Amino acid sequence: YLYLTLDLSVFLFVALGIVLASIAVQRGADLSQAIARREQELQTLNDFARALSAARLDEREIIELLFAHAARVMDTSNFAISLVDERTQRVELALWYRGGEPQPPRHYERMAGLAAWVSEQRQPLLLRDLHSNEGPVRGLLHTGQRTRSALFVPMTGKQKVLGVISVQSEAPNRYTPEHERTLAAMAQQAALAIEQARVYRAAQYRATQLETIAEVSQRVAGIYELEDLMQFVVALVRVNFNYYHVDIYLLDGDVLVHHAGTEEEETAHAYVPIADTSLIGTVARSGEPLMVNEVRDEPRFRMDPSAPNTRAELIVPLRAENKVLGVLEVQADQADTFQESDLHVLQTLGDQVALAIQEAELFTSVQSEAYISNALLQVAEAVGTLGSVDDILKTIVQVTPLLVGVERMLILLAEPGTNSLAVRAAYGVDDKREPAMESSHVPLDVIVTQGEHPSSNAAYEISLPEDLQQRWQMIAALVLPLVMRGTLLGVICVDPIAALEPRRVQLLGGIANQAALAIEAVQLETERDLRARLDQELNIARTIQSSLLPDHTPAIPGFDVAAVWTPALQVAGDFYDFLPLVDGRWGITVADVADKGVPAAIYMTLARTIIRAIGLGKATRRTPHQVLERANEIIVADARTDMFVTAFYAVLDPEQADLCYASAGHCPPLLVRCADHSTEWLRGRGLPLGVLANIDLEEHARTLHPGDLVVFYTDGITEAMNTDNDLFGTDRLRQAALTAHHGDAQSVMQGILSSVHDFAAGQEQVDDLSMVVLRRV
Secondary structure (H helix, E strand, O other), X not given: OHHHHHHHHHHHHHHHHHHHXXXXXXXXXXXXXXXXXXHHHHHHHHHHHHHHHHOOOOHHHHHHHHHHHHOOOOXXXXXXXXXXXXXXXXXXXXXXXXXXXXXXXXXXXXXXXXXXXXXXXXXXXXXXXXXXXXXXXXHHOOOOOOXXXXXXXXXXXXXXXXXXXXXXXXXXXXXXXXXXXXXXXXXXXXXXXXXXHHHHHXXXXXXXXXXXXXXXXXXXXXXXXXXXXXXXHHHHHHXXXXXXEEEEEEEEOOEEXXXXXXXXXXXXXXXXXXXXXXXXXXXXXXXXXXXXXXXXXXXXXXXXXXXXXXXXXXXXXXXXXXXXXXXXXXXXXXXXXXXXXXXXXXXXXXXXXXXXXXXXXXXXXXXXXXXXXXXXXXXXXXXXXXXXXXXXXXXXXXXXXXXXXXXXXXXXXXXOXXXXXXXXXXXXXXXXXXXXXXXXXXXXXXXXXXXXXXXXOOOEEEEOOHHHHHHHOOOEEEEEEEEEOXXXXXXXXXXXXXXXXXXXXXXHHHHHHHXXXXXXXXHHHHHHHHHHHHHHHHHHHHHHHHHHOOOOOOOOOOEEEXXXXXXXXXXXXXXXXXXXXXXXXXXXXXXXXXXXXXXXXXXXXXXXXXXXXXXXXXXOOOOHHHHHHHHHHHHHXXXXXXXOEEEEEEEEEOOOOEEEEEEEEOOOOEEEXXXXXXXXXXXOOXXXXXXXXXXXXXXXXXXXXXXXXXXXXOHHHHOOEOOOOOEOHHXXXXXXXXXXXXXXXXXXXXXXXXXXXXXXXXXXXXXXXXXXXXEEO
């Protein structure tokens, strides 16, 4: 029994040892396999890194290397790489396999499904078995799909996700964390390589653009044949930038003419009116480039049968010296192709081409321009020293036929104040048919036809009415307006029209400009002389008018007086006056004629003389209302005008400190009481002088106490305006007077003037201004 027991124990012990040894052996084998897989993973990553280093900076080559190395470590039968366009954010399925077979690329507006989730989260997603998957991506799975396991890895660059890699299988548990780690590392390396490739591609594209600009600049400088120049530019742009279609149109009058394009045959847009609403017409009309990255959304796009696959279009004007000579049109067969850099480069090319076009045109017309310049110089020298309009016109009708070759010519000048033109000089017209040429007048609408603006200097043709055909021996005429600063001075009419080639018409236009300049110069000189004489006379009038005003304020016992007179123009309709009356009394007048300038100044002189004569009259001792009523009678009887004058007349008795007054429609003076700072407007009912023959004016009186002051003024004070067109008004006048009332009369006046000046804030004075300040000491 003992031996049997020992044999069983030994057997069990030996069996246990065998089991443990088997486990150890299995673990060793598993560890060896894990080490081998890790070595393969590291070797694959190392090989991929070396392959990227040796590869060109090309996105396609990078993603193909990624696929090839991923296939070494995992099942890539269903494999896809989606890349995001860095400018448009559209998604390209750049490389993908289904069932081990390569598929053509596809394009999408955006990432979707699990790829979108991985892109947003910027982290890999391993799905061991989609049928049992739970978690945040459950709602993104498509029901009924055959895929059981999948691995999604973002391709993250330095700052953003460039794309997503996905591998899928119909078997569960096909992909492991080791696969996830390997593919994520490869994706990171590939993303950095793609970023470098894109930077290199952008730099290379920019270099190509600059090289193209340089080549065009070098080549166009020596090409004077326009057709060769245009075809060279089209070919160079299309080849260097790989554009789908390129065309050049040049402007001929109001029409764009196709000169060169990708297709040798004439395109459907061979002639495009500049008024057309198409993209080409819009650019030619506005002179501004247009970039349309989806022509299906642009109603102005016109499909060209020679370019049916156009999806994007870029059009730049060919500009030279702010003048549009044509357009350069580039088309792409993919939407969202063009960038701002493309627009800048093409506009630079367009400007160079436009400059070459202009130089070619200048080269062919240099002799013609030289002749025109020389001819205009002769005209300018001939008329520049002449001092009268008639001499200028006679010289022009003598010189122009010799320079241009016209057979008949007339110069008509606008008659001031009428709607007609007068013939002032003629050549080639039979004197017997037109015996009184200088007295011949023509209605303006006969020469300035409907549709022609009288202030435009553009030449145009007209058919003459029968009476002028007989008188001028012309059936039709080319009309060249004489316009300066938008004003029609006259016209030049020449014949025959058929013999006038563009160069001659251009020369005639230059002669017309020279004539207009010379006529205006003479007229301006005449106006300057007249204005100088008028200014001299106005200065004399101002001196005379100023002499009519008191040269100093009177010394009135117990009172302080200050006064100011400021005309809006050289002469004024405002005035003030001091009248020394009997018994030591003083008359004070402030008046305002309802006008400005010379008429008001003359009327002011009349009114001032009459009021002064009546006030100083010794026949009777007239009260203020009697003085103004009598002055009104004389003004109404003698004046032959609709003008009138407002006036305020007061009589001051210094001994009693009494102020009696009457107002003929004038601004009420302001009385400021020193004792309690109260104010009163010295109003009086009455019409202005010169309106009605008989007026009835009120008379009032006030006693002035020490410190009281009275401010007499015209509406130039209260109606002064600021930049917002607000009036200074009576409230501001009262506040200004209260602020300054403690000073003497001069200080009060200066304080009020300063307030008005500050309020106006530099606005021009539009009305005459007068003020008298009376203060009891």
